[in-house]
Amino acid sequence: MAERRHLSLRHLTWICLVAVSLVFLAVSAASIIGRSTVARSVHELSGHVFSVQNDVEALRRAYTDQETGQRGFMLTGNPVSLQPYLAGADATGPLIAGLGADFAGDERGRWLVDSVASAAAIWRSTAAEPQIAARKAGPLASDELARMALQGKQIFDDLRGHLRELAGYSNDMAQAQLQRINAAQRTANVIQGVGVAVLAVVVVIALVTVRRRLSRPVDELLEEVKAVADGDYDQPIHPTGPRETAELARAVEQMRLSLRASTDRLVDSELRDEQARIAADLHDRVIQRVFGLGLGLTSAAARRNLDLEGFIDETDAIIHDLRLVVFNLHHAISVPTRSTRMRSAIIDVVEGSVAALGFTPALQFEGPIDGANVRPEAHAAALAVVRESLSNVARHAQATAASVNVTITSADFRITVRDNGIGVSGGDTMGNGRRNIETRAENLGGSATIHNTSPGAGAVVEWAVPLDPG
Template sequence: MTIPRFWPRTLRWRVFLLVAGLLVLLTVTSVVTTAARVHVSDVGSRVRDTLRPAQTAVAALGKGYVDMETGERGFLLTRDPQFLQPYDSGKAAVTETESNIARLLAGDAESITLLDEVRAAGAAWRTQAAEPAIALARQDGTLADNQPGKALFDTLRARLAALQNRIDQLIEAGLASSRRANAVANVTTGVCVGLALVLGLASAVILRRSLAAPLNRLVAQVREVSGGDLHRTVEAAGPDELTRLGEAVEAMRVRILSESEQVAAAANRIARLEETDRIARTLGDTAIRRLYGITLDLQSAAARFPRSGPVMATAISGIDRTISALRTSVYGTAVTRPRPALRAQVSEVVEEMETTHGRAPGLVLTGDLDVAPPEEVVAEVTQVLRDLLRVAAVPGGGAEEVELVLSDQAIRLRVTCVVPDERVAGVERAVAEASGDAVVRRDPAGVTVEWRRPL
């Protein structure tokens, strides 16, 4: 699996992107589902509170007109005023129902237009057919021609049917819109759930490759180093956090290895010195006893041969001085020697690299070489130099040249190092930890570290 270039290098940003992706999917699902529910609720409310009552009202309106037409026919056939009661009640019901329908369908211009057409058709039937026929029958009992009234009432029926169809269409459209909204919500939820599963599986794979595998490899390498294999290189890989951790462990391993080699070299020198001292003491005791024996023999010879006394005395005096010098060399008190100068101690520190790392950088001494700074300054300079050389001793590189510049105003150290590109950042951090006053510069050939101590 190839990780794209835009993939973040740090672990926290990778986790953030994965969590953000899951949150985006959850947000999209919630928004779409909520919008669908709101839409379905709105449509349901409109159908329940507006369209269904309007549908019932249109049916009642048609019934009112039918009652009016039935009452009108009954009165014309019987001339009985009681048959006009359905006509009058239907007329009142029609007026009220039309007002109710107008209120319910106020937001739909097409429905209001159809309602106006129903009103116009109803008014035409009443004024042009029903009411004139009723008035004529009341006056002289003449039966009027009902054909125009039937045609007008058929027109009214057609207008009522058109209004009813319009309301039915609105109800069907609302129900279809609800079904579509539910379908969109279900599809969106399914897609988001599928994407969430895919993202979860991808997250597991990515985190395993970018975190678990590098971390397990780093732990295994650290265990090998902690088990005593200080020559095992700790390779830093993975996110930036693990890379920095690996570089820090590698720097610690190099430092421990360097210090261990220094301690081993010092222990070997001490052992050699102790063995040399033991051999010297043994040889000294043997030589002193033999010289004492020679002195006794010479004194005995001087006593036997008085003429050779002066010569024997001179020889005995020389042997005594030799014994005294030998005794002083082997058993004498320690002679306090002056502490070496700064340049001598710097030379010793550089030569230690030959012992501990198999190679020593070149040493350049410039400036006023007769400057003799205080002992605490000398100790500080040598300690800083040791730290810089230890930090620069990375695999595949190391210090190439050490320059010591002396003057009355300041002491300056410049260490030129060859460092692989992948370890430059680690060396810079290690230098900052070893000495906050050191300045690191990157050169085409490597890294240059400068440190200055004012006097």
Template sequence: MLSRAWPQTLRWRVYALVCGLLLLLLVTAAATTVSRFYATSVGNHVRGSLRPAQQSAAALSKDYVDMETGARGFLLTRDDTFLAPYESGHADMAQQEQQLRGLLSFDETSLGLLDGVRAAGETWQRQSIEPDIAAARDGTLAPAPPMTDALAAKQTFDRVRASLAELQAHINELTAVGLQQSTDAQNAANIVTIVCAALALVLGAVTVLLLRGSLDAPLRKLLDQVQRVSDGELDHGVDVSGPAEVAELGHAVETMRVRIISETGRATEASDQLVRLEETDRIAGELGDTVIKRLFAIGLALQSATARFPVAAQVFARAVADLDQAINQLRSSLYGQIPLTAGQSLGMAVQTLVSELETGVGVVPELVLTGDLDRELPDDVVTAVLGVLHDVLGALLTPGRPDPVEIGLTRENGVIRLRADGPAPESTATLESLGERARLLSGDGRVDYEGDRVVIDWWLPV
């Protein structure tokens, strides 16, 4: 029960660690994204609103100074050229105020200070500048204004300066706060990223240690045992302990080891039996070739005796027929029956026979058929040709030997001729009996050896 619960606990621990890593990665990504988004937003606010507001406030202050300087120069000289700074400053002042209202729309205090600047500027222009400029153009302004009027004009413009200074100070303060917030947000994002990365490293290290101690060690132990079995130590048992998956694999390897031992024993017995059967077949084949050769010789002797003793010709012919039947039965028992389907031509039967032997042996012979092999052929001739071709191919086609084999079957001028060229077989008993088998049907045959190859020329009259 404990051995079943332990792997499950290990599996759930691994699942929990992996899920924790994934969750930590998600939290890290979310926290970092939010922090950096906030830092970017604050930075964009400083760059897009506060910095331009600082520049616009400085431009507005310069416009008021230009207006005051131009107006004072005109009042002293009565030269309209000095009014150019006043008029350009007055035109730009309206534009700067409008721009500041758009940039500082998020802060009511800034808008209030901007209203104060505008009110002070309008009071200064209405009470001190515009009446004096109009009187100077009409010629009603005294060359030297009274001291009290000059002092009042100065105080009025000082209030404009003070309002502008207060607005600029407030904008500078907002900018400083925004920069600090951006820096704090960036630092917070960096700290969150570092902390989450450290936690991920710790959790990953714990996961690796747990897997190495609980899974890697049993797996390496099993691998070492499997290696020993694969090296031939079949008597070395395989441990099936460890996590469920490793234990299942070890059990499968142990089962395979036991089965290999059992199959090896049975395979040894089967191999010994196969060797005995092959030896028996070899002996039977050689004995059969010898017997067939002897029977052919007896048949030839009886045919020769028929010519010398015509009185006993009928008896000898009967004996020769019995010998032919015995030879065919013996060949069928040793090499198998060579069937010929009803209506099938000799050429088709030869191709079928070569194809079957080619499939069984794995060697591809070169077959050449010439002449009319499809009609008016006696059954005994067809049977003899197929039997001889079967024996020739069986002797020349050897598994595992890629030596070429050439087979030619020709019918012309009332003769069927079989020619074969291939590697010389180890046993020549079958080939040496071909001539005697042809002479039983009034034909002949010759076997020539050229080095390690053999050339067969065998023919029958039709």
């Protein structure tokens, strides 16, 4: 299986920084575009629409001045009264031309300006100029003045209506531009708000990523290293997190394996020395004394005609067993293996569970326990399986008896733990301890099952892993 690739801390940092920076730049660009749109709309309003409104208002005043000057001259005949008329006439020409240019691309606006100019020309040609000429010729009768005034007013009212339409259109232009400005402002605000929200989400994602990819692996590494430092040499160090922490974890794992191997060699050496001493004591003292006891029993039976055959047979069996123990001790000393501590370690685990269980489990070994090619990982896993199985019995089974059977075959290494408790139900067969039992087997290429022997007759844990082919 290919080794999992780890991002380096530098790459992780750069990815987070680039992501936050890109989102920030996008938000800033969107905000700038929105503000620029608002600025252009405001400039359009102030530079064009307001100018059109001012010119329309100036044109209305110019025509009003003309009409006022014309009526004043008709009433008084004084040439001074014609000054507003003449001044208004001079102003209307440039204003009409300017408005025509302002509405060059606006068909409706240009039509309104043309209609004002046409209405003004009709008023001047049919009312204002003929009446001024008639008044300059001499005084007019009152009924004639009244007729001319009424005629001029009716024609000028039509011009005034066109001026109102033009003013209303310019006001509509201003209102439409204000609405565009408001819409652009709202859009800019929405874009900015969404951008800030997206930026916040990206920052949160970056923080979660840093926590998941850096902080959590570092915390887990510290816990595993602390466990090893406290003496749990079977605790593996997993290479997780950025490349730097993964490399550090691999280095610590190598150190742990070396330390465990050195410790095993030291303990095995001490154990072989102790086995040699025990073998010598058994051979030189215990076996000889038991052998002498057997001879004494045989002699006593012969002299006193006693039936001591049973005792003598038992003595011979004891001598046989002791010699077998001595042979096994010498064999363990002469052929040390990686599993030299297996038997004693399992015994320690079983004896250590007595206080919690309230009884002593039966323990049986089958096969060359101290001579098989059991991998160090399987060795550690086996101790954990026995410990967790007995712990489950103590906590859940309500058992009064249990047994542990450790078997070495030609192909695999098996552990079977039985109890006479209440068994397991479908809801609790996958607790943490039991799940660990299955996981430890699967990680080593083996299998594990946890089931009831029969209803109300207790549970059995069957755990098996293959031996090291080397």
